[in-house]
Amino acid sequence: MTHFSGFSLLKNALSGHKNWPEQWPDKQPKGEYDVIIVGAGGHGLGAAYYLAKEHGITNVAVIEKGWLGGGNTGRNTTIIRSNYLYDESAKLYDHALDLWENLSTELNYNVMYSKRGVMMLAHNVHDVQSFQRHIHANRLNGVDNQWLTPKQAKEFCPPLNISPDARYPVMGAALQKRAGTARHDAVAWGYARAAAKRGVDIIQNCPVIAIRRGADGSVEGVDTAKGFIKAKKVAVSAAGHTSVVMDSAGVRMPLESYPLQALVSEPIKPVFPCVVMSNTVHAYISQSDKGELVIGSGTDQYTSYSQRGGLPLIEHTVAAICEVFPIFNRMRMLRKWGGIVDVTPDRSAILGKTPVKGLYVNCGWGTGGFKATPGAAHTLAWTVAKDEPHPINAPFTLERFTTGRLIDEAAAAAVAH
Amino acid sequence: MLLIHCPYCDDTLPELEFAYAGEAHIARPADPSKLSDEEWRDFLFIRTNVKGVHAERWRHIHGCGRFFNALRDTVSDRFLTTYKAGEARPDVQTLEAAE
Ligand SMILES: Cc1cc2nc3c(=O)[nH]c(=O)nc-3n(C[C@H](O)[C@H](O)[C@H](O)COP(=O)(O)OP(=O)(O)OC[C@H]3O[C@@H](n4cnc5c(N)ncnc54)[C@H](O)[C@@H]3O)c2cc1C
Numbered sequence: 001m002t003h004f005s006g007f008s009l010l011k012n013a014l015s016g017h018k019n020w021p022e023q024w025p026d027k028q029p030k031g032e033y034d035v036i037i038v039g040a041g042g043h044g045l046g047a048a049y050y051l052a053k054e055h056g057i058t059n060v061a062v063i064e065k066g067w068l069g070g071g072n073t074g075r076n077t078t079i080i081r082s083n084y085l086y087d088e089s090a091k092l093y094d095h096a097l098d099l100w101e102n103l104s105t106e107l108n109y110n111v112m113y114s115k116r117g118v119m120m121l122a123h124n125v126h127d128v129q130s131f132q133r134h135i136h137a138n139r140l141n142g143v144d145n146q147w148l149t150p151k152q153a154k155e156f157c158p159p160l161n162i163s164p165d166a167r168y169p170v171m172g173a174a175l176q177k178r179a180g181t182a183r184h185d186a187v188a189w190g191y192a193r194a195a196a197k198r199g200v201d202i203i204q205n206c207p208v209i210a211i212r213r214g215a216d217g218s219v220e221g222v223d224t225a226k227g228f229i230k231a232k233k234v235a236v237s238a239a240g241h242t243s244v245v246m247d248s249a250g251v252r253m254p255l256e257s258y259p260l261q262a263l264v265s266e267p268i269k270p271v272f273p274c275v276v277m278s279n280t281v282h283a284y285i286s287q288s289d290k291g292e293l294v295i296g297s298g299t300d301q302y303t304s305y306s307q308r309g310g311l312p313l314i315e316h317t318v319a320a321i322c323e324v325f326p327i328f329n330r331m332r333m334l335r336k337w338g339g340i341v342d343v344t345p346d347r348s349a350i351l352g353k354t355p356v357k358g359l360y361v362n363c364g365w366g367t368g369g370f371k372a373t374p375g376a377a378h379t380l381a382w383t384v385a386k387d388e389p390h391p392i393n394a395p396f397t398l399e400r401f402t403t404g405r406l407i408d409e410a411a412a413a414a415v416a417h
Numbered sequence: 418m419l420l421i422h423c424p425y426c427d428d429t430l431p432e433l434e435f436a437y438a439g440e441a442h443i444a445r446p447a448d449p450s451k452l453s454d455e456e457w458r459d460f461l462f463i464r465t466n467v468k469g470v471h472a473e474r475w476r477h478i479h480g481c482g483r484f485f486n487a488l489r490d491t492v493s494d495r496f497l498t499t500y501k502a503g504e505a506r507p508d509v510q511t512l513e514a515a516e
C-alpha cells in the first residue's frame with residue numbers, strides 16, 4: 001500500500017495517475033478469526049482499525065452484505081458536533097471530536113474534516129430556553145457552545161433570513177465553532193485502507209445470515225452467504241439492520257428502524273459558509289466542497305427497511321429551507337436518497353457487551369452517528385479486546401433499558417444529527 | 418406517498434391524513450405491580466422491528482380521528498390490510514390466498 005504524500009502525488013501525476021495500486025484487497029473469508037465485525041460502515045471499519053492498531057488484534061474480519069460504506073456512512077449529511085446535553089453524551093461525542101481533529105494524519109487519508117461551525121436555530125421561546133440550557137451544561141463539561149443573537153447569526157451565515165415576520169422567525173442560535181463536516185466516503189475508505197494495511201480482512205457482498213451460539217450459549221461464529229466462519233468474538237455494527245442480526249442470536253433489541261432522507265442540489269459557487277440545523281422545522285443544510293447544497297430532513301413517521309422514504313417529508317424540508325433561506329428558492333435539486341436508521345427509546349446509542357458471551361453490539365446511533373464514528377469505533381475496539389466497558393462507553397449499556405438508567409437525549413430535545 | 422385505507426371511513430386516503438402510532442397488539446399489563454424489571458423493559462422498550470410483515474397502529478388524525486391497525490410489509494412499504502382496533506391480527510397466508 002502506498003503512503004500518500006506530496007511526493008507520491010507528484011510521482012503519480014507524472015504518469016497520469018494511471019499507476020496507483022489498489023487501496024485494499026477484496027478478501028475471501030478464512031475459516032476462523034479472533035474477531036468478526038458485522039457491518040463495514042465507518043463504525044465497524046474503525047473498530048477493526050483500532051483493534052489492530054491499539055490492541056494488537058489483527059486476525060479480524062469485517063463482513064459486509066453490500067459494499068463498504070454503502071450503508072448510512074455513505075448516505076448521511078456529515079454533520080459533526082458534540083454539544084449534547086448529558087454528561088455521558090458530551091464525553092462520548094467530545095472524545096469523537098478529539099479523534100476527528102487528527103484523523104486525516106492518523107489514517108494518512110484526507111477525510112476533509114472541516115471545522116466550519118454548526119449553528120442550531122432557535123425559532124420559539126422553548127428553543128431559546130432549551131438551547132441556553134444546553135450551552136450552560138456544555139460549558140460546565142468543557143464543550144464549546146455559544147449563544148448568538150439573530151444579528152450575530154446572520155453575520156455568521158449571511159443567507160439566513162432573520163426578518164421578524166418570517167414564517168419561522170430566528171430568535172437566536174447556538175453555535176459550536178469546533179463542529180463541522182467531513183467527507184463521509186473518505187472516512188469509510190480511510191479506515192478500510194488503514195485496517196487492511198494492518199492485516200484486517202474486509203469481506204464485501206457477504207450477508208451475515210445468523211450468529212451461531214454453542215451449547216453453553218457463547219458465540220461460535222457467523223453463518224454467511226459464503227459459509228460458516230468461526231470466531232469467539234462477534235461485534236455487530238449493522239445500524240438499521242441490527243435488530244435483524246441480533247434476533248438471530250436470540251437477543252431482542254430496544255430498537256426501531258426508520259427511513260431518513262437527504263437530498264442535494266445542483267452545484268453552485270460557495271455561498272454557504274457553515275452548517276445550519278433547525279430541529280424545530282427539521283431542516284439541515286450545508287454546502288459540500290463540490291458546491292452542492294446538502295440538505296437533510298427528519299425521519300419518516302413509520303418504521304421501514306425500504307431505504308427510500310416518502311416524498312411528503314422532502315417537500316416539508318425543502319419548504320422549510322426556502323422559508324429560512326429565501327435565496328435558495330429557485331435552486332434545482334439533483335437527487336434524493338434514504339438510509340435506514342436504528343432509533344432507541346432514549347435516542348442514545350447502545351455500545352458494549354450483551355447478555356451473550358462473546359457478542360458485542362454498537363447500534364442505536366439513529367439519525368446522528370456519523371459524528372461519533374471515531375469515538376464509537378475506538379471505544380468499541382477497547383470493549384471487544386478487553387471484554388469490558390471503556391470508561392466512556394460504560395453508561396451506554398443495553399441493561400439501561402432494564403434498570404431505567406436512560407440517557408435521555410430524546411427528552412433533552414437535542415434531536416437529530 | 419403511502420395510500421392508507423381507514424377501516425372506519427372505508428376510504429383510501431393519502432398518508433398525510435394519518436399519524437403512525439407504533440407497533441400494534443402490545444397490551445398494557447393487567448397487573449402492573451406484579452411485573453419484573455425485565456417484563457417492564459419488554460413492554461416499554463423492546464419492539465419486534467421486523468423486516469417483513471409488521472402489525473402497527475395508525476390514527477386517522479385529519480379524518481375520523483380513530484385508531485386502527487394495519488399489516489404492512491416493511492421491505493416494500495406495501496399495506497396488506499387494515500383492520501379495526503380490537504380485532505385480531507389477520508392471518509397473512511389467508512390474506513395472500515384471497516388476493
Ligand atoms: C440521510 C441521513 C442523514 C444523516 N445525517 C447525519 C449527520 O448529519 N450527522 C451524523 O452524525 N449522522 C447522520 N446520520 C446518521 C449516520 O449516518 C449513522 O448514524 C452512521 O453513519 C452509522 O454508521 P455505522 O457504521 O454504524 O452504520 P452503516 O454505515 O449503516 O454501516 C452498517 C453496515 O452494516 C451492513 N449490514 C447490515 N446487515 C448486515 C448483515 N446481515 N451482514 C453483513 N452486513 C450487514 C450494512 O450494509 C452497512 O454497510 C444520517 C443518516 C442518514 C440516513
Ligand SMILES: [Zn+2]
Nearest residue numbers: 423426477481
Ligand atoms: Zn377514518
